[in-house]
Amino acid sequence: MSRINQKQKTKKIILPVLTIAGLILASFFILELNPVSAEDQVQELNSEIQDKQQEIDTLQKEIDAYQEQIQIKQKESKSLKNQLAILENQIAKIELDIEATGKKIEQANLEIQNLNLQIQDKEAEIKNQKTKLSEYIRLIAQNDQVSYLEVMLNNDSFSEFFDYIKYIEDIHGDLNKNLSELKTARQELEIQKSNLEDKKKQEETLKDDLLKQKADLSEKTSAQGLLLVQNRLTERQYQGNLYQLQLEQQQINSEIATLEKTVREELEQREKAERFQDFGPARLSWPVSPARGISALFHDPDYPFRYIFEHPAIDIRAGQGTTIKAAEGGYVAKVQFRGDKSYAYIMLIHNDGLSTVYGHVSGVSVKTDEYVSKGQTIGKSGGLPGSIGSGNLSTGPHLHFEVRLNGIPVNPLEYLPAF
Incomplete structure (x- = not known):
């Protein structure tokens, strides 16, 4: 009678272990199949970032064209008409510089949003990994209550015993895999946070550049005003x-x-x-x-x-x-x-x-x-x-x-x- 009770007790421990282990293993596949909304947002932001880069590239071509005209005019003889042409090209170039810098600031903002989403996603992933780890640890602790000899003696067949052993090995293997993924996720999170700080610094630098470009525009416009006064002369x-x-x-x-x-x-x-x-x-x-x-x-x-x-x-x-x-x-x-x-x-x-x-x-x-x-x-x-x-x-x-x-x-x- 005591042997039957012991056998039932052992099975009560083994069956939940196998069931929970199976559920945890299945969760890997379920998580991979379910789309994450954060990924959609990241893709959308990446698309916007690429659009901004195309706008910046287009503006840069116009800026280069004005710079070429400025260099040509600077080599020509010094006349009032020529000097006005140089200033007009310089002002047009600076206005495009300001517009391009504005686009770069917008692009930096999008990249910051993108990184914030990736960081949130990575933090959620780390939290999920920790939950899995706690489940694995609980299962292993529960399994330690029963010896292999006790399991073998109380199972109806060797097949059930070997199934149990295989599941235990799977749990240990997945535990190691989960620990490795958690370590990698944390490293990636630190890199993303570092990238975020770099982008914020880049944005501040661009804002400083924008202020200087606006000051340049004011100075060139003032110089143009002086020349326009002289333009009334012969x-x-x-x-x-x-x-x-x-x-x-x-x-x-x-x-x-x-x-x-x-x-x-x-x-x-x-x-x-x-x-x-x-x-x-x-x-x-x-x-x-x-x-x-x-x-x-x-x-x-x-x-x-x-x-x-x-x-x-x-x-x-x-x-x-x-x-x-x-x-x-x-x-x-x-x-x-x-x-x-x-x-x-x-x-x-x-x-x-x-x-x-x-x-x-x-x-x-x-x-x-x-x-x-x-x-x-x-x-x-x-x-x-x-x-x-x-x-x-x-x-x-x-x-x-x-x-x-x-x-x-x-x-x-x-x-x-x-x-």
Whole structure:
């Protein structure tokens, strides 16, 4: 009687084990057959992302075409009509750049949505894997209550015993498989989260680019406005004005170069030279923050007034009235500031044959023939057309920053820290 009861007890344990094991094994196939709505959403987003990429590619072709026209016009002779054509192409190109950047931001948003869906799907998969694992562990714990000898003695046939053994082996095999899949799913989840962070950073960079492109558009449009005023003149009058502007720029350049040479000669003959030498080797720092970007490079081929002169500086975007700091300690060789709309600048002389010029200043905090230390406030930036110190050749607020080596303009970016 006790043997019959024991046999029934063993079967009560074995049958649920086999049944639950079968259900868990079947769940693998059921899950694979059922479509996941998240996958449909991911596919839909992928399709939208591809559409955005096609739009971006189309815009890029138009941008390249305008760039080609700009380069052709830049090689032609300097005339008012030609300069207006260059600006019109530059404005059209920037407008397309802005549109393309907007599309890229939209594309980045779609990719972020896509990654979020994939992350949610992967988290659900991990949760499902954990549920399966807990079921496997429960079955194994339940199976451990019965020994193989007890199962063999209490089964009606060896066939039932071997079926039981096979199911137990399947459970262990599926447990290992499930653990491996869980590990892989977690690794994929970490990769997707990392990709999501990268996409968010990319989106922020694109937004910054968009702001700079809009600033470029504003500056080019302002330059176009100045040329359109001149367009009302005859070509002969324009060429006359061009000559006067070129002459004025040459005079400023010559004045700075001559002044530097004279000042250095005087310093060598004065006791103040000892203090000047105390500044040590010249190591330039940014006079204003470059965070808002550079609107015109040294000898920039896209400089709107290149038909008058080669740009001998970099133009650093800065709000009207931004504090200007001395890029290095040195001697104030010249402060050209009348308090009116004429071009105003500050010139400092440093060691190692270097000098720096700060143009379009709207205010000054130093005087000629005094010394300044590195980082000391020397004035306020300007450049807003028609404002104090802006001069005739400015399209928006910025700092015109020159670096000269032995009186000759050199590329400031080769002397400033990377940003």
